[in-house]
Amino acid sequence: MDLMKIKDPSFLKGLSNKQLEHLSQDIRQFLIEKLSFTGGHIGPNLGVVELTIALHKCFDSPKDKILWDVGHQSYVHKILTGRADQFDTLRQYKGLCGFPKMVESEHDVWETGHSSTSLSAAMGMAIARDLKKEKSHVIPVIGDGALTGGMALEALNHIGHEQKNMIVILNDNEMSIAPNVGALHNVLGKLRTAGKYQWAKDELELLLKKIPAVGGKLASTAERLKDSLKYLFVSGMFFEEMGFTYLGPVDGHNFESLFENLSYAKKTEGPVLLHVITKKGKGYRPAENDTTGTWHGTGPYKIETGDFVKPVSTAPAWSQLVSETVRKLAREDDRIVAITPAMPVGSKLEGFASEFPERMYDVGIAEQHAATMAAGLATQNMKPFLAIYSTFLQRAYDQVVHDICRQNLNVFIGIDRAGLVGADGETHQGVFDIAFLRHVPNLVLMMPKDENEGQHMVNTAIKYNDGPIALRFPRGNGIGVPMDEKLHEIPIGTWEVLKNGKDAAILTFGTTIPMALKAAAILEKQGYSIKVINARFIKPLDEKMLLTLLNENMPILTIEEAVLQGGFGSSVLEFTHQSGFHHVEIDMMGIPDHFIEHGSVDKLLEEIGMTTGHVVDRLNNFVRKKQKRA
Amino acid sequence: MDLMKIKDPSFLKGLSNKQLEHLSQDIRQFLIEKLSFTGGHIGPNLGVVELTIALHKCFDSPKDKILWDVGHQSYVHKILTGRADQFDTLRQYKGLCGFPKMVESEHDVWETGHSSTSLSAAMGMAIARDLKKEKSHVIPVIGDGALTGGMALEALNHIGHEQKNMIVILNDNEMSIAPNVGALHNVLGKLRTAGKYQWAKDELELLLKKIPAVGGKLASTAERLKDSLKYLFVSGMFFEEMGFTYLGPVDGHNFESLFENLSYAKKTEGPVLLHVITKKGKGYRPAENDTTGTWHGTGPYKIETGDFVKPVSTAPAWSQLVSETVRKLAREDDRIVAITPAMPVGSKLEGFASEFPERMYDVGIAEQHAATMAAGLATQNMKPFLAIYSTFLQRAYDQVVHDICRQNLNVFIGIDRAGLVGADGETHQGVFDIAFLRHVPNLVLMMPKDENEGQHMVNTAIKYNDGPIALRFPRGNGIGVPMDEKLHEIPIGTWEVLKNGKDAAILTFGTTIPMALKAAAILEKQGYSIKVINARFIKPLDEKMLLTLLNENMPILTIEEAVLQGGFGSSVLEFTHQSGFHHVEIDMMGIPDHFIEHGSVDKLLEEIGMTTGHVVDRLNNFVRKKQKRA
């Protein structure tokens, strides 16, 4: 059918299973085609085609509330709620968001991006419904990977206790973003393996053969019984223990089973967990065959071959550079242990993992545990490398403060995807880390100007033994500079003068350095001499160099691809005023006080007012004023 | 025995159970006496006397690592590791810390304060041990309450998966800080009820009677079997499902059972969970009989009667004021729902709970879930009041950013214990909230000058419908001002001139206002006229009033009982420079960039340099300079 004509999901009510199967095919074809141009989360969405259709047929959205945990699997939902015509703009500036978004549709009742939030939100909605004495269903859809997140477990515990009506759909595809980790996964694995009734039957026969005469060594018999019978009762036991009615596992690509179980769930009092087995990437061979998570989210690809259409960069990817440098150093320092919360691929830790399998821990989606486990390692004189995205480090803020920094432990935090990330949008922008880290005592925070300095900073972090140290680096690739063979350490708290000048100074670091240098060159032609400083240590500041600038009463422009409020610029201001230099002109450029949506990083920077042109204008202001005064 | 003579726990090895029982009595008496003068966490410590002795007898600390989750139950451990002589200084300035502290003893291998961190830390230690090929035990001791914290559940999941050797002691006293909440508690309840083997026996008999002929309706039989047999297998099933060997439940006050189980645990491969039942407050009647959590942590008390020796304050406690004002407003606004993560007593929500039981949710130790559940409620046009301590709000930073503020939802966050908290020390100081909140878009953040303004701010927050709003208020009592009968709203982003002046201005809020007024009065006598402004909105600033000051080129001193870095003062600096007022002298007073230990708030402020005298000095600097220039 013509997906473009869909206005809302009501048309589903009249369709037969056969027709729904055709619709599923149409949607798959649509997704495979559209995403081949735009890129996006192809794997997760191909996996939930039937499930999404079934949910929208069985329930009445938006009266019934469907919550998409993480939200990257909401494309089918977007198609069924009238947004097929916007898929050409998916994840592009001012285009369709890759995650649920309330302004796009009344059917998007909860916005996601970070994982494991849907159960808590659903609980809030269920409480509200009951207080208002309304009748409706609340249906969070959560993946097996997201279920290992602490807040999801907190919510399970509370929902089970309160016994509110709620239908939790466990979308179990055996794979979160990378292959799953954790005991919970083992539980799910057991449930997944076979239909439980057949199993029950076999086990029951076994049991009958084994039952001893009553009396005798009952205790040990009970123990043995427990082992042999375990699998009979294990089905859903974890969830039943938490207070849920467990249904499933059901085939998530079979409409008949889905409808049967969903209608049973609708009639059940109290919280229900419906365990649905789906296949990530279903219907597109390259994505179906993916075992590493490569097809979780992709750029554009060629449909026939599954080859990725990538702008070729000869410069190393930042994640790769950092992880591979850690790997190199791990050959000499056996205290190094790498930790990732479910991002071994994104953090490019595959090489490290294959060389040092016993020193690599993927803890699943569990940022808090990852950070504090790193602290535990550090108490034993190990050197943990916590590889984590800026936006996900937000989850571990308290653990960074209370466990790592308060105890002043030698943890090396590699903050990946720092700064604007582009297409993933406002839930994923790595723009807060400076503001939420720089006030934490004991922490060193740095950012390199290029990949060569980046490798030396990794070395610096590994060699540093005076407490926690964090290296932030951007998404994407380096800039292609020559790489030194031999690593050295960069003295903590030292900046670097990249270009001398006497009319004004730019203090900046990382991705915004090229812009600063370009602006300085333009101003040079206009007759102004601008100093450009690589402020590679965000904390501690290079107080000596800064004092020199202040003593010269040089106007200063700070630039950061991070929130202005409480950021690097404000740190420079604090130092300036605390040192008694109240008269120095300081201007700050950075990300303003609102959330930044999706779009290419260049577009976003333009919107924010962070371009070479803007830098030139801001500096012009300064130097003209200075001339006037002079 | 003379507890003062204990140097380390090695003496325990030679003692008989009888002697250990005498020692237990001595320790209980010691604690009851000492804490009657100093106050402290009496309930938790009386509950773990035998358990702590047993652990130190069975294991070799510090080679074997005992980790105290939360850590307020570590007093017995401190006595056994040679610190009895310091109990007169417990929780006092430069005295014995109320929590484990590495600088105090090599036996304190992990510092705690916030709950649920011990399992992750233990996992780090276990990994380190195995990589170093050392032989030792890692023994985290975690309460039933702390186990509901998401990071503990993340850790359980990972530990179960990795199968490292570790002995988790579940110290189950049926009560965390307030009575426990959650499905997990129900599971523990089942385990607690009876010895499992007797149960197994009964159930097995029942089973044999019920077993049907093989064949027939096996599926439904299996279902029934499941129900009847559930309790046989439920014992420890939750933990066994997670990959642990479950032992217990054992009586935590019986040395024989403790030793039996601990030695079994020592021999067991892989992670073990030993379920120990203890009685909080054991051995001291008033604490034993406590059902509400009053005896969890106390000030000084009279031993005979159990009466608390409290300096009587006629001013209302801040928590009481805020919660009771919310309660009053809840009578008119049925959208108000109160949420607490395990602190109904501390947050003084008992009154609200008894009047509106269906609108009060204690979610257990689960700050992340609490915050996002509040967000879920707000999506449904409810008005959630999230009562949370400043230090524990750190746990929900990402939820505040990603779920509450990004979606701009009407959540009212009551930030209790903001500022220095005193005796609980560095893990509990509420000094980071301004720095970690003010850079989050959409959030309004305020702090009242007194309890009367406090009640109007609560009203303001409840009436506010443009997004999230947070009210921070200190530990302890108000200052005893008259209270208005009728509540009004305070216009968002407006400050208040408390005293006019023309030589300099102080911008401050909350607890530091009296100090500012005193300093101004002193300077008045010296002939200087100081303006004092109640900067009650930390965000947004009162830009209009600030611009007036800036236009007058008046020197400004900002004062905040919070970290300076990225705090309120830096916010004033940012605005000043962004508005082009580069020449205004601004000085900032606040908490410097290191963690602040325990002690009375007055002592701590003195140490930091935040007293009336310091304010006078800092202002004198300004006004003298100004005169010179004039």
Ligand SMILES: [Mg+2]
């Ligand atoms: Mg998954």
Ligand SMILES: [Mg+2]
């Ligand atoms: Mg407890």
